[in-house]
Amino acid sequence: MSARRHPPLKSITITPGGPYAAPQPVDGPAVCEPKGVAVGVPLAVRPGSRRDDGRRPVAWLHITAPASWSVTPSAHSWCTCGYERRAIGRAAVLQLVAAHAEHHTTCSLLDSISEGRAA
Template sequence: MCEPKGVAVGVPLAVRPDPRRDDGRRPVAWLHITAPASWSVTPSAHSWCTCGYERRAIGRAAVLQLVAAHAEHRTTCPLLESLSEGRAA
């Protein structure tokens, strides 16, 4: 004997809010550093932004300079400046 069903098949029991709500934030600038655990392997880094800024570095000193350049770009990027102005308003 078949047990009765409370609702039709495929009909949700309750409507729930979407758990993945969009808060409007989007990544604009990225910094990817590859630094292997072994000191004998050369580190590398890649920095890029949606405004068109893109730099790469190979070697310890160059990677450190790229990290500093990436931080500097984040303070001067026109895309990030417009985002920070919107937050302050």
């Protein structure tokens, strides 16, 4: 039984002899460059349209309470004055919520901030 021979290749690809330059893209508009309705029509964008009213978050309370009663809830309370507390468990989280509310009345950063309808 003789070995099976493959027919010779029809064409051989010639590899380049050295480096060559890839085709360069045509210069166009920059990415995310605003375009008007028509060429030459500027967009009506007002700089600084959002005014800063000076309000900043000062104290945070983050509670993680999964829907399942078998999972233990946790909470984290912190303030820019340096107050920071963490709690794990139902009773401890309830105490932390009360302590966070108490901190709102005693913190020097929060006493000047009005809440409710007056805000």
